[in-house]
Amino acid sequence: MIKVHNTLTGTKENFTPREEGKVGMYVCGPTVYNYIHVGNGRAYLVFDIIKRYLRYKGFKVTHVQNFTDVDDKIINRAQEENKTVAEITRKYEQAFLDDMFALNVLPPDITPRATEHIPQMIRMIEKLIEKGHAYQVDGNVFYSVRSFPEYGKLSKRNLEDMRAGERVEVDERKRDPMDFALWKSAKPGEPAWDSPWGKGRPGWHIECSAMSLEYLGMGFDIHGGGQDLIFPHHENEIAQSEGYSGESPFVRYWIHNGFVNINEEKMSKSIGNIILVRDILEKYHPDVLRMLVLQTHYRNLIDFGVEALEEAKKAYERLENCIFGVSELLEKSTLKVAPAGTQREMELAEYYMETETRFEEAMDDDFNTPRALGIIFELVKELNTYVSEQSAFPTPAGPAIAKLGQDTLVKLCQVLGLFTFLQEEEASELEEEQEPSESGKILQAIAHGHSRKLPSPEELIDLLLDIRTKFRNRKDWEMADYIRARLEEMGVKIEDRREGVRWKVE
Numbered sequence: 001m002i003k004v005h006n007t008l009t010g011t012k013e014n015f016t017p018r019e020e021g022k023v024g025m026y027v028c029g030p031t032v033y034n035y036i037h038v039g040n041g042r043a044y045l046v047f048d049i050i051k052r053y054l055r056y057k058g059f060k061v062t063h064v065q066n067f068t069d070v071d072d073k074i075i076n077r078a079q080e081e082n083k084t085v086a087e088i089t090r091k092y093e094q095a096f097l098d099d100m101f102a103l104n105v106l107p108p109d110i111t112p113r114a115t116e117h118i119p120q121m122i123r124m125i126e127k128l129i130e131k132g133h134a135y136q137v138d139g140n141v142f143y144s145v146r147s148f149p150e151y152g153k154l155s156k157r158n159l160e161d162m163r164a165g166e167r168v169e170v171d172e173r174k175r176d177p178m179d180f181a182l183w184k185s186a187k188p189g190e191p192a193w194d195s196p197w198g199k200g201r202p203g204w205h206i207e208c209s210a211m212s213l214e215y216l217g218m219g220f221d222i223h224g225g226g227q228d229l230i231f232p233h234h235e236n237e238i239a240q241s242e243g244y245s246g247e248s249p250f251v252r253y254w255i256h257n258g259f260v261n262i263n264e265e266k267m268s269k270s271i272g273n274i275i276l277v278r279d280i281l282e283k284y285h286p287d288v289l290r291m292l293v294l295q296t297h298y299r300n301l302i303d304f305g306v307e308a309l310e311e312a313k314k315a316y317e318r319l320e321n322c323i324f325g326v327s328e329l330l331e332k333s334t335l336k337v338a339p340a341g342t343q344r345e346m347e348l349a350e351y352y353m354e355t356e357t358r359f360e361e362a363m364d365d366d367f368n369t370p371r372a373l374g375i376i377f378e379l380v381k382e383l384n385t386y387v388s389e390q391s392a393f394p395t396p397a398g399p400a401i402a403k404l405g406q407d408t409l410v411k412l413c414q415v416l417g418l419f420t421f422l423q424e425e426e427a428s429e430l431e432e433e434q435e436p437s438e439s440g441k442i443l444q445a446i447a448h449g450h451s452r453k454l455p456s457p458e459e460l461i462d463l464l465l466d467i468r469t470k471f472r473n474r475k476d477w478e479m480a481d482y483i484r485a486r487l488e489e490m491g492v493k494i495e496d497r498r499e500g501v502r503w504k505v506e
């Protein structure tokens with residue numbers, strides 16, 4: 001059972017989606033007026049890792065992520081660059097897609113643009129007015145926070161504290177200083193749409209309510225974003241969506257990732273310490289940035305800097321060296337067949353299975369990636385030791401056991417989105433490859449036995465004899481005799497009879 005920290009309740013809860021086996025996930029997308037920085041990049045990597053893990057666990061995930069393509073910041077940017085709003089939004093939308101592709105973030109299933117959902121937003125606002133949750137002043141529409149008694153339930157604030165704590169501008173049009181705009185009347189030169197309140201444009205918060213409800217409906221499973229979005233953005237989304245539908249909850253699990261500091265300072269324009277994702281990718285492999293994100297629990301703060309990047313790079317290279325170390329061993333090996341392994345090798349095969357289970361336990365616990373990585377690095381250590389042993393003293397089953405370990409390592413890395421490029425390479429190689437090797441089949445049989453119920457010694461002897469018969473049929477006497485000799489060493493006497501092979505323990 002996966003456990004998820006839900007910002008709404010402030011506790012770790014069992015994850016039970018609305019519909020069995022399916023997950024609807026909405027992640028707040030970018031406001032497209034600039035290249036994304038590492039703080040934004042972290043959020044998209046975090047939700048990519050969560051999505052990949054949910055898929056690995058067998059959920060069918062529908063991921064919706066919007067583009068905010070109408071906003072004050074976009075309009076300002078267009079004026080600065082002397083371009084149209086559309087020119088700005090298309091340019092930075094493409095830049096965002098390029099950055100996500102470079103980061104190996106799986107594309108969302110649906111990417112709605114705010115400007116293509118204005119009618120849905122207008123319908124919502126009309127209904128909010130009708131229900132007394134919103135009011136119109138001179139072509140603007142505001143949400144009345146006092147009409148929604150639960151306002152503040154996500155961010156755990158009450159209205160009194162908010163009024164005292166926030167530096168709210170005095171706006172005489174508002175009934176309460178905390179009321180926020182659902183619709184803004186048009187100023188000259190700005191993009192505007194017709195509405196029952198005159199020409200104007202939507203506020204930011206209503207965009208996400210309208211688009212998430214359009215594609216996922218009330219009560220969907222996961223709403224994600226950075227912690228900076230809890231207030232006011234997500235608080236307002238709840239007020240809008242629950243006020244509009246009269247139903248609760250709008251979202252079952254609210255998941256928020258932590259901030260990224262740059263050299264112990266908050267990243268901000270005024271300090272001038274903003275670092276863009278694309279600048280990092282010029283110097284580092286995208287998996288290094290992913291590794292850096294994985295090394296910290298998604299809810300904790302990351303202190304980003306050259307040191308952290310170099311550390312992540314080292315960790316990534318340790319994985320890389322281990323994977324390629326096994327490949328090198330396999331290339332050198334001429335043995336095509338692996339008979340029964342040693343006691344240690346059988347234990348190793350079992351350890352690989354346990355590693356997978358422990359990895360899942362870590363990830364099930366609120367996507368604890370640092371713990372999952374710890375388990376992966378234990379495996380790396382074991383595998384490295386085994387590879388050096390094998391280089392000095394090869395055993396018949398060595399290559400197959402090493403390969404099984406490598407497969408486990410690569411598989412777990414790929415669940416986290418690391419080394420997925422190997423998948424593509426493998427897929428093209430597999431097309432040329434034929435049947436799995438005999439050693440692979442034996443190990444698969446043993447491995448399957450371990451993961452469910454251990455096979456009995458009798459079953460294993462039968463399996464070995466079955467394989468021996470296959471060798472005999474191919475007239476591979478050498479291998480057939482080898483199996484016979486090894487079994488006899490263990491006291492298993494074999495008799496070849498006309499009706500088949502019989503065995504007894506002497």
Ligand SMILES: [Zn+2]
Pocket residue numbers: 027028029208233
């Ligand atoms: Zn949003």
